[in-house]
Amino acid sequence: MKARWVVPALLALVSMAATGAGQYEKFDYYVQQMIAAAVAKDPASVQTFREQLDNLPRQEPGDAAQAQSFRQRGLDQLAGNNFKEALAAFRQAFITDPANADIAGQLSLTYLRLRRFKEAERLAVYTLALAPGQSAAWLTLGQIYGQTGDARRAAGAFANAYRFAQDPAQLAEQLRQLGATDTVDTVRIGALQALQAVQPGSVLPDPPTLAPTHPAAHPGTGSTAPAMATTPLSANPPLPDALKRGLTTSSQPLAANSAPKPSPPVSSDNPGQRIYRRSLPLTCLIVTFRNGKSDNLGSGLLVSVDGLVLTNDHVIEKADNLAVKCGDRESVAKVIRRGKAPDLALLSTTLNSADSLTLNQTYNQDLVGRDVFVLGNPYGLEGTFSTGVISGLRAIDGVRYIQISAPISPGNSGGPVILSDGTVIGIATMGLKVGQNLNFAIAATEVIAAGFFDPGRTKNLPSKGKP
Amino acid sequence: MTHLRKPAWLLAMWLAAIPAFAQNLESNRFYVQQMIERAAANDEHGVVAMQRMLEQNPRPAAADPAAANAMLQAGLAALRQDDSNAALTAFQQAVQMDPGNIEAANHLGLVYRKLGQWTEAERALQQALSLEPTRAVAWFQLAQVYGLQNDVQRATGALANTYRYAQNPMRAEEILRNIAENEAADTLRNAALATLRLQQLPVADLIMPPLAPNSDMMPMTTPANPLRPPRSAP
Known part of the structure; x- marks a missing residue:
């Protein structure tokens, strides 16, 4: 009711203000207004802004037949999960006929699949300018906002997807699926909020859990906090259980720490298996917390029997608190030393251990060609093991690196790069975005040269040593 | 108006003060070049100022617009048949008959570019842009x-x-x-x-070959939203 007079006034204002604005900004304004109206459960305003979009000048059509041929190629590639090839095909289709809303929508969806959210958003908004009642584009836009941590706008876009769906029951089912299984908190929250808005009496899925293939910590975002407080999703982001316990008992000693589990027995002659089994309990998952929520994760390695853990500085860069899990044991951690060049941090934990990884100070051309093994937690996949060779030695901004061919991904940062003799030759740190397997580890000798760690502590706990 | 860039305006006024000079081809090229430089410097007002200067120029007189149009059509037909040399001749004649024919000037530039004649292509396209910036x-x-x-x-x-x-x-x-x-x-x-x-x-934050030394390193830390691994991943 209250929007009856506000909306026309706003529209008049916008039509004046938008005179000098870019085309996209105008589209975006109306789309955002439709989202805000959907969040406010104000269907009259949704309709008003939809009409504004409908009344915009139509885009000049291109060669529809040629575009359809590119589009079909894109669909084939999309079906095979070949997103880059699909992008190339849909892009050609879009350039050939930019007035086709289906093509623009599929280009947006492909960008979303490639996690290129800004491009995906722009194309989704453009699609909605062409066809404001296209439910699929609203659904895509909702996922984009959810993936980028904006639960409110995700909920509004999802609600519009439902509003304009040809088959609302099917769309509601899609939202239920997203609400139950999507790996991103804000997508799930947005979908559930939209369901609550459009079907107030509907039975919502149980509180979502992580997919079993994805044990990573998930982010919470400031914008979702109110929603999380009022729904079953108000629990902490789904951290691994052990880490949750470690965090909540941060002021108390952890029982598990007093009884470290021994490494699994090493019986194989295969060097990879031998290294994996020995190094796994000494390789750590590091989860950072910021503003009370999990924020980032990386890897680390236990370098002393009294619980010192080495990692990259950029892993812990913005953390308020740190939780570390090495093998089956977990602890909170404090920063003892950190620096940007080299990008390293040394953490103290309560993870006393009978064993620790040994830093190998060798740094010469003889290393090139030697086998290396990398352990870490790429994208939260704990204990991921990969192999490769030392491809070269590089000095970057005065820091010595070892270039390796072993695959590493976000989440590997701070993890050990191990030689076949079990010693650590580097700390996995970064990779080139282009090319393949052009990855870099800070040389272990750099850790010592920079004073981060006294190699005297890198030894096994003496049998008669301290407890 | 206060935010208009002074150098662009001063230059434009100076050139406008010399009509004979301003109307010749060289001054038009100068304006086009200024539009390029201002655009590369993200100076929107400078671009618009130069655009206005070009738009104020009188169109060159056409000797025979009908014949020019016929040559333009002949050139387009030759282009469709991928006969660049025939197209070149036709577009050249069209431009000679009607220097104000934008289509002809633009296509002449296109054919010169196709033939790798950069200087001529640049001049033809500058002419087209001086007619319609x-x-x-x-x-x-x-x-x-x-x-x-x-x-x-x-x-x-x-x-x-x-x-x-x-x-x-x-x-x-x-x-x-x-x-x-x-x-x-x-x-x-x-x-x-x-x-x-x-x-x-x-x-996309991509650097394609040739790579600059040590360019674009990507820290191997997981951002706020970790990816779900592909289903086909081992």
């Missing part, structure tokens, strides 16, 4: 000419004007992104990348 297609042709001559600065300026005057900016944006990510020629690719950044448009 908002013609995005001509700016795009000109960007390619500069790109192929390894002039990244001017290619960037011309691409920025392509985007500025595009009828469908979203389409132009995708074209720029396509060039920035896939074009084989380094200069044009880098110019497209620079244009996208100039316009603050999103683009």
Whole structure:
């Protein structure tokens, strides 16, 4: 009711203000207004802004037949999960006929699949300018906002997807699926909020859990906090259980720490298996917390029997608190030393251990060609093991690196790069975005040269040593 | 108006004060070059000022517009048959008969570019742009000419004007992104990348070969939203 007079006034204002604005900004304004109206459960305003979009000048059509041929190629590639090839095909289709809303929508969806959210958003908004009642584009836009941590706008876009769906029951089912299984908190929250808005009496899925293939910590975002407080999703982001316990008992000693589990027995002659089994309990998952929520994760390695853990500085860069899990044991951690060049941090934990990884100070051309093994937690996949060779030695901004061919991904940062003799030759740190397997580890000798760690502590706990 | 850039206006006023000079071809080229430089510097007001100067110029008189149009059609037919030499001759004649024929000038530039005659292509396209400075297609042709001559600065300026005057900016944006990510020629690719950044448009953070030394390292930490591994992953 209250929007009856506000909306026309706003529209008049916008039509004046938008005179000098870019085309996209105008589209975006109306789309955002439709989202805000959907969040406010104000269907009259949704309709008003939809009409504004409908009344915009139509885009000049291109060669529809040629575009359809590119589009079909894109669909084939999309079906095979070949997103880059699909992008190339849909892009050609879009350039050939930019007035086709289906093509623009599929280009947006492909960008979303490639996690290129800004491009995906722009194309989704453009699609909605062409066809404001296209439910699929609203659904895509909702996922984009959810993936980028904006639960409110995700909920509004999802609600519009439902509003304009040809088959609302099917769309509601899609939202239920997203609400139950999507790996991103804000997508799930947005979908559930939209369901609550459009079907107030509907039975919502149980509180979502992580997919079993994805044990990573998930982010919470400031914008979702109110929603999380009022729904079953108000629990902490789904951290691994052990880490949750470690965090909540941060002021108390952890029982598990007093009884470290021994490494699994090493019986194989295969060097990879031998290294994996020995190094796994000494390789750590590091989860950072910021503003009370999990924020980032990386890897680390236990370098002393009294619980010192080495990692990259950029892993812990913005953390308020740190939780570390090495093998089956977990602890909170404090920063003892950190620096940007080299990008390293040394953490103290309560993870006393009978064993620790040994830093190998060798740094010469003889290393090139030697086998290396990398352990870490790429994208939260704990204990991921990969192999490769030392491809070269590089000095970057005065820091010595070892270039390796072993695959590493976000989440590997701070993890050990191990030689076949079990010693650590580097700390996995970064990779080139282009090319393949052009990855870099800070040389272990750099850790010592920079004073981060006294190699005297890198030894096994003496049998008669301290407890 | 206070935010108009002074140098562009002063220059424009100085040139306008000498009508005979301002109306000749060289001054038009100067304005076009200024539009490129101002665009590469992201100086919107400078671009618009130069555009206005060009638009104020009287159109050149046509000797025989009907015959020029006939030659234009002949040139287009030759182009469709991929006969660049015949097209070149036809477009040259069309431009001679009617120097104000934008289509003819633009296509003449296109054919010169196809034939690798950069200087002639540049002149023809500048002529087309002096007649219609908002013609995005001509700016795009000109960007390619500069790109192929390894002039990244001017290619960037011309691409920025392509985007500025595009009828469908979203389409132009995708074209720029396509060039920035896939074009084989380094200069044009880098110019497209620079244009996208100039316009603050999103683009994949890719560096294509040749790589700058130690460029674009990616820290191996997991951002806020970890990816779900592909289903086919082992």
